[in-house]
Amino acid sequence: MWQRWLSWLVTAFSENIHPGFCYNQTIMAFEFFKKKNEDNLPGKLSAGKEELFCYGFDASSSEGKPSAVVRPLNTQEVSDVAAYAFKNNVPIVPRGAGTGMTGGAVPLKDAVVLSLEGMNRIIDIDEKNMVAVVEPGVINFHLQERLEDVGLFYPPDPASMKFCTLGGNVAENAGGPRAVKYGVTKDYVLGLETVLPDGRVLMTGGRTYKGVVGYDLTRLLVGSEGTLGIITKIFLKVLPLPEETVTMLCTYDSLDAAAQSVSRITSSSVIPRALEFMDNESIRAVENYGSFGLPVDAEALLLIEVDGPRASVMEEAEKIASVCTASGGEVSIAEDMFSKQRIWDARRAISPALYRIRPTKINEDIVVPRGRIPEMLKELREIAEKNNLIIANFGHAGDGNIHVNIMTDKNNEEEYRSATKSVRDIFEATLKLGGTISGEHGIGLTKKQYVGMELSDVSIEIMKKIKNVFDPKGILNPGKMFPPDKY
Amino acid sequence: MWQRWLSWLVTAFSENIHPGFCYNQTIMAFEFFKKKNEDNLPGKLSAGKEELFCYGFDASSSEGKPSAVVRPLNTQEVSDVAAYAFKNNVPIVPRGAGTGMTGGAVPLKDAVVLSLEGMNRIIDIDEKNMVAVVEPGVINFHLQERLEDVGLFYPPDPASMKFCTLGGNVAENAGGPRAVKYGVTKDYVLGLETVLPDGRVLMTGGRTYKGVVGYDLTRLLVGSEGTLGIITKIFLKVLPLPEETVTMLCTYDSLDAAAQSVSRITSSSVIPRALEFMDNESIRAVENYGSFGLPVDAEALLLIEVDGPRASVMEEAEKIASVCTASGGEVSIAEDMFSKQRIWDARRAISPALYRIRPTKINEDIVVPRGRIPEMLKELREIAEKNNLIIANFGHAGDGNIHVNIMTDKNNEEEYRSATKSVRDIFEATLKLGGTISGEHGIGLTKKQYVGMELSDVSIEIMKKIKNVFDPKGILNPGKMFPPDKY
Numbered sequence: 001m002w003q004r005w006l007s008w009l010v011t012a013f014s015e016n017i018h019p020g021f022c023y024n025q026t027i028m029a030f031e032f033f034k035k036k037n038e039d040n041l042p043g044k045l046s047a048g049k050e051e052l053f054c055y056g057f058d059a060s061s062s063e064g065k066p067s068a069v070v071r072p073l074n075t076q077e078v079s080d081v082a083a084y085a086f087k088n089n090v091p092i093v094p095r096g097a098g099t100g101m102t103g104g105a106v107p108l109k110d111a112v113v114l115s116l117e118g119m120n121r122i123i124d125i126d127e128k129n130m131v132a133v134v135e136p137g138v139i140n141f142h143l144q145e146r147l148e149d150v151g152l153f154y155p156p157d158p159a160s161m162k163f164c165t166l167g168g169n170v171a172e173n174a175g176g177p178r179a180v181k182y183g184v185t186k187d188y189v190l191g192l193e194t195v196l197p198d199g200r201v202l203m204t205g206g207r208t209y210k211g212v213v214g215y216d217l218t219r220l221l222v223g224s225e226g227t228l229g230i231i232t233k234i235f236l237k238v239l240p241l242p243e244e245t246v247t248m249l250c251t252y253d254s255l256d257a258a259a260q261s262v263s264r265i266t267s268s269s270v271i272p273r274a275l276e277f278m279d280n281e282s283i284r285a286v287e288n289y290g291s292f293g294l295p296v297d298a299e300a301l302l303l304i305e306v307d308g309p310r311a312s313v314m315e316e317a318e319k320i321a322s323v324c325t326a327s328g329g330e331v332s333i334a335e336d337m338f339s340k341q342r343i344w345d346a347r348r349a350i351s352p353a354l355y356r357i358r359p360t361k362i363n364e365d366i367v368v369p370r371g372r373i374p375e376m377l378k379e380l381r382e383i384a385e386k387n388n389l390i391i392a393n394f395g396h397a398g399d400g401n402i403h404v405n406i407m408t409d410k411n412n413e414e415e416y417r418s419a420t421k422s423v424r425d426i427f428e429a430t431l432k433l434g435g436t437i438s439g440e441h442g443i444g445l446t447k448k449q450y451v452g453m454e455l456s457d458v459s460i461e462i463m464k465k466i467k468n469v470f471d472p473k474g475i476l477n478p479g480k481m482f483p484p485d486k487y
Numbered sequence: 488m489w490q491r492w493l494s495w496l497v498t499a500f501s502e503n504i505h506p507g508f509c510y511n512q513t514i515m516a517f518e519f520f521k522k523k524n525e526d527n528l529p530g531k532l533s534a535g536k537e538e539l540f541c542y543g544f545d546a547s548s549s550e551g552k553p554s555a556v557v558r559p560l561n562t563q564e565v566s567d568v569a570a571y572a573f574k575n576n577v578p579i580v581p582r583g584a585g586t587g588m589t590g591g592a593v594p595l596k597d598a599v600v601l602s603l604e605g606m607n608r609i610i611d612i613d614e615k616n617m618v619a620v621v622e623p624g625v626i627n628f629h630l631q632e633r634l635e636d637v638g639l640f641y642p643p644d645p646a647s648m649k650f651c652t653l654g655g656n657v658a659e660n661a662g663g664p665r666a667v668k669y670g671v672t673k674d675y676v677l678g679l680e681t682v683l684p685d686g687r688v689l690m691t692g693g694r695t696y697k698g699v700v701g702y703d704l705t706r707l708l709v710g711s712e713g714t715l716g717i718i719t720k721i722f723l724k725v726l727p728l729p730e731e732t733v734t735m736l737c738t739y740d741s742l743d744a745a746a747q748s749v750s751r752i753t754s755s756s757v758i759p760r761a762l763e764f765m766d767n768e769s770i771r772a773v774e775n776y777g778s779f780g781l782p783v784d785a786e787a788l789l790l791i792e793v794d795g796p797r798a799s800v801m802e803e804a805e806k807i808a809s810v811c812t813a814s815g816g817e818v819s820i821a822e823d824m825f826s827k828q829r830i831w832d833a834r835r836a837i838s839p840a841l842y843r844i845r846p847t848k849i850n851e852d853i854v855v856p857r858g859r860i861p862e863m864l865k866e867l868r869e870i871a872e873k874n875n876l877i878i879a880n881f882g883h884a885g886d887g888n889i890h891v892n893i894m895t896d897k898n899n900e901e902e903y904r905s906a907t908k909s910v911r912d913i914f915e916a917t918l919k920l921g922g923t924i925s926g927e928h929g930i931g932l933t934k935k936q937y938v939g940m941e942l943s944d945v946s947i948e949i950m951k952k953i954k955n956v957f958d959p960k961g962i963l964n965p966g967k968m969f970p971p972d973k974y
Contacts, residue, residue, distance in 0.1 A: 128858030207856040209886045210926035215950045219706035240756040269727040312799035369694040371615030399696040439697035465956040
């Protein structure tokens with residue numbers, strides 16, 4: 001044990017640790033852990049070259065390098081690390097699986113990454129109270145599977161659901177295709193156990209479905225991107241598993257027709273469980289990537305899913321199908337589990353598939369009011385044409401949430417400059433239509449320079465003061481969420 | 488015009504205004520309004536005896552007396568009043584219809600009541616985006632009616648829905664019977680325009696269904712009981728009106744059987760739209776009050792409503808009916824609109840009807856995890872027996888939210904002391920079962936002494952600091968929500 005610990009320390013000393021501050025902090029952190037929990041030490045703190053490299057990324061293009069990686073296994077250990085960090089002014093970045101799209105878990109300012117992947121127990125599936133209690137490191141899909149076994153259902157399903165953690169989902173207020181009917185993560189978080197930056201433990205909410213005692217701190221923590229506290233336990237509302245789902249594809253030979261369908265479906269009497277959109281760029285990229293059998297000539301397609309009681313679900317699907325047909329779409333219903341799965345695999349493959357078009361992806365997730373999808377898609381097409389850029393659009397059209405992907409090449413300086421410039425145009429168009437610059441990915445690092453386009457000075461001032469209430473030393477996930485000059 | 492204004496001022500001077508501070512403040516307020524908006528003055532500020540009396544109450548037993556009542560008609564006027572109050576350290580209490588159960592709108596410390604009843608426009612029913620935009624003074628039921636006309640649906644339905652305002656609903660995070668399926672007010676608020684205590688206007692959210700830019704200030708403001716800001720515009724999510732509803736009554740000859748039914752229904756695959764409970768005391772009180780045809784011999788009764796597509800709703804109702812029957816209940820389905828209405832009229836009459844039992848009602852609205860209703864009802868029965876008190880229980884059993892009414896007489900000193908003492912016993916039992924002391928009524932004045940039983944010191948400390956971020960002078964609805972010694 002000691003040998004391993006020493007060898008790590010030597011590695012840390014010799015090449016991996018940022019000079020100055022970090023080295024000393026890391027030594028101190030090692031000492032701290034050594035005292036706290038000598039036997040388990042090596043699993044809990046590391047500064048190996050590979051690890052510092054790996055924990056410097058997430059799914060955005062941002063990059064950092066932590067001074068060390070700490071892996072606590074329970075709330076007490078998180079609290080110990082936080083209290084230590086607070087006392088010694090060590091910046092901490094909480095991290096789940098690192099699947100975030102905006103750099104929220106990327107360490108800046110020589111921060112220590114506090115990885116919650118080891119806290120991955122499903123503590124309780126409480127069928128009687130329709131509540132699941134989990135640790136933050138539980139993979140979203142693992143909970144889904146466990147729940148389905150007993151006829152229960154946790155709706156939020158981000159595209160990364162097979163890898164991402166529920167703690168990360170809570171920190172980012174993750175959405176997913178089912179949000180159009182079932183809402184996003186915040187709609188399921190009944191309570192949280194959170195370690196504050198000074199190590200104190202804050203409990204909010206619990207196993208009840210209602211509660212109005214004091215301010216809603218639970219909801220304030222959801223979506224706070226790890227800047228207010230470190231989430232160590234999550235109480236989630238769960239639902240009965242819907243009896244039946246019907247999955248269908250609808251193809252269009254015009255983008256406008258697809259957009260009009262979306263608008264008509266969202267204002268119809270049926271709420272689909274998913275209403276996903278793909279434009280021709282996305283369809284072709286996916287087919288090029290995996291041959292899923294999508295119609296590459298279609299200008300757009302909608303992936304629509306309806307769920308509910310067996311007695312009514314087919315009728316509802318038919319209602320939606322007739323709306324689609326009336327807008328000029330061609331509908332096909334997935335006949336079996338295999339076809340359903342293939343459609344969803346295609347949908348989930350879009351993000352990686354797009355890299356076949358160009359090596360660099362600038363990925364935004366704007367939202368407009370649901371009826372304004374047609375206008376927004378028109379704006380996006382104009383921005384692409386004006387700047388001679390490839391922009392592939394797909395996403396959760398049912399909530400007005402479009403994933404806008406500018407496909408470019410970082411090494412092509414002129415094109416890249418034009419691409420980054422057009423981000424501002426896209427956001428301007430979004431805000432002009434009454435939208436928001438992020439529906440589910442958050443701000444993190446990649447969007448913080450644009451926050452002032454959407455939020456007023458008053459709003460940013462209040463948020464900064466709230467940050468200060470929770471984190472007076474500014475050591476929890478510093479440098480995120482707020483515009484650079486305002487932080 | 489001038490004469491009216493002068494006569495009011497004279498009235499204010501001669502008898503109605505609290506001496507000292509208030510008199511001067513009121514004079515200053517008059518002067519301020521005179522300058523701002525001379526023509527509209529008399530409708531906007533008053534200090535008449537009757538008004539000061541009326542605006543000193545809500546639906547709780549709390550009582551206060553404002554120094555004046557201000558009735559702004561738009562955001563600018565609210566902002567002007569707030570800026571004036573901020574500069575002059577005048578406490579302000581925002582108020583909707585005054586139907587609150589915990590004294591949230593009762594003025595303390597010679598506050599000026601800022602009544603939003605004049606801001607009662609439905610600004611927009613935006614069918615395309617499934618959003619309604621309203622001013623805070625709109626009556627809940629008026630919005631419901633307007634929406635139903637166009638096939639839309641706003642679920643939150645507090646018992647006072649025919650009188651209460653949406654601004655008040657937002658401030659209290661109001662619930663209602665439909666919450667068991669559709670959630671509470673916070674689940675429908677997409678955005679808010681809020682005037683801060685210093686007069687600045689804060690805009691949060693808007694017409695989009697998703698949004699993760701910055702901290703969720705919208706949700707922080709919902710349920711903040713008028714202590715953080717004055718809500719001047721509300722963006723609400725609306726749904727398609729369900730095709731069909733089925734309403735049924737289920738009677739039981741034992742309380743336990745009814746409680747077991749609730750527990751089995753909530754963990755079944757059907758989510759009813761309402762799952763209301765009444766005990767024998769409540770049934771008898773209602774029948775004594777209005778002869779609605781409820782079975783007075785029943786030990787308990789469930790009012791259950793199911794909604795959804797025509798094709799499946801009867802099947803779902805039958806599933807629930809069979810769960811009820813299996814627990815020993817006797818089910819009857821309302822055959823027509825008239826019968827449905829009569830059942831709901833009976834349900835909504837409980838609160839006033841209870842006064843027939845005893846003249847004083849101590850009214851709590853505890854919540855326990857949904858499966859623990861049987862245990863909680865047992866605890867309540869024991870507390871009633873031990874203290875020789877009449878406790879009538881009814882409420883939203885489907886969310887575990889029970890309205891506990893200790894019926895007593897304020898003039899019977901000994902009994903009243905025992906009644907108030909038992910409140911603490913009830914809360915202790917609730918918290919022991921993992922519950923919360925308020926599901927939808929809020930804290931206001933009547934519960935603030937008990938807040939420390941539920942919230943930790945850390946939690947209260949953070950909430951107080953957040954209050955201070957929004958209201959550094961502590962002039963917005965002072966003296967509410969926090970335990971007396973901690974405020």
